[in-house]
Amino acid sequence: MAAIAAGEKGAHVLLVDKGEKLGRKLAISGGGRCNVTNRLSIDEIIQHIPGNGRFLYSAFSEFNNEDIIQFFEKLGVALKEEDHGRMFPVNDKAQSVVDALLTRLSNLKVTIYKNSPVAEVLYEHGKTSGVRLKDGQVIDTDAVVIAVGGKSVPHTGSTGDGYAWAKKAGHTITELFPTEVPVLSHEAFIKNRSLQGLALRDVSLSVLNPKGKALITHRMDMLFTHFGVSGPAVLRCSQFVVKAMKNGACRK
Numbered sequence: 367m368a369a370i371a372a373g374e375k376g377a378h379v380l381l382v383d384k385g386e387k388l389g390r391k392l393a394i395s396g397g398g399r400c401n402v403t404n405r406l407s408i409d410e411i412i413q414h415i416p417g418n419g420r421f422l423y424s425a426f427s428e429f430n431n432e433d434i435i436q437f438f439e440k441l442g443v444a445l446k447e448e449d450h451g452r453m454f455p456v457n458d459k460a461q462s463v464v465d466a467l468l469t470r471l472s473n474l475k476v477t478i479y480k481n482s483p484v485a486e487v488l489y490e491h492g493k494t495s496g497v498r499l500k501d502g503q504v505i506d507t508d509a510v511v512i513a514v515g516g517k518s519v520p521h522t523g524s525t526g527d528g529y530a531w532a533k534k535a536g537h538t539i540t541e542l543f544p545t546e547v548p549v550l551s552h553e554a555f556i557k558n559r560s561l562q563g564l565a566l567r568d569v570s571l572s573v574l575n576p577k578g579k580a581l582i583t584h585r586m587d588m589l590f591t592h593f594g595v596s597g598p599a600v601l602r603c604s605q606f607v608v609k610a611m612k613n614g615a616c617r618k
């Protein structure tokens with residue numbers, strides 16, 4: 367999207383990726399259907415951000431959920447709204463979202479280097495001066511957009527390389543923790559797989575502190591698996607489980 371945005375503004379763009387295939391994480395997102403965005407109001411979306419989500423107002427004033435919908439529909443990806451404002455491609459295929467982006471990159475004649483891991487972003491006199499690839503090649507440029515993803519599912523290519531580069535540029539990196547993830551459990555009923563495959567529709571799932579007070583409640587679907595619990599309600603609650611465990615306010 368960054369390469370497309372720059373290309374649409376007439377910039378001469380080079381997209382450098384370490385993998386053989388672009389958009390691998392996008393292709394597995396939303397259970398392979400890609401939950402492209404959400405159609406709830408900005409206020410409601412921000413309300414659901416754990417912690418203080420108000421910092422997002424300024425970003426949303428530049429580019430928000432409705433802009434994302436327009437962006438993808440303009441690229442030919444028809445979208446549909448499901449429960450809780452969740453937006454998916456009509457054909458339920460995340461790959462069609464990836465393909466639409468690749469087609470737009472190609473139409474904009476963005477140059478793409480694949481299999482070209484970046485080792486380092488170079489800065490000189492307080493400004494970006496280029497990037498150095500792992501094979502030693504240096505590419506000079508005065509503008510770099512770092513979009514190398516986070517640390518989740520590293521086999522898709524994103525291994526968290528960008529944090530060090532952003533730090534070197536003077537940004538502060540906050541503590542990293544998983545979010546929107548399934549939750550592992552060692553409970554006997556998980557280990558003996560007695561509930562594996564049980565799906566619950568439209569249930570209220572809460573994360574409780576040791577005193578039994580609900581830290582968060584989400585009413586959505588959930589699923590028992592061979593390793594723990596999963597499904598939309600669990601993914602939404604997961605960040606609260608991680609944070610509560612870090613604070614010692616939740617049992618493993």
Ligand SMILES: Cc1cc2nc3c(=O)[nH]c(=O)nc-3n(C[C@H](O)[C@H](O)[C@H](O)COP(=O)(O)OP(=O)(O)OC[C@H]3O[C@@H](n4cnc5c(N)ncnc54)[C@H](O)[C@@H]3O)c2cc1C
Nearest residue numbers: 383384385391395396400401483484514515519523524527
């Ligand atoms: C299982 C799963 C399901 C998800 N479902 C949804 C969903 O339904 N809806 C939603 O909005 N979000 C979802 N997400 C989150 C979403 O996929 C990510 O937020 C999104 O992919 C981030 O995009 P990105 O371009 O920043 O990074 P990525 O998609 O991770 O892409 C980073 C790219 O950078 C490349 N790269 C990494 N390091 C280097 C390097 N050193 N040199 C060169 N290239 C490098 C990688 O090869 C990769 O191609 C999901 C994530 C996961 C893991």
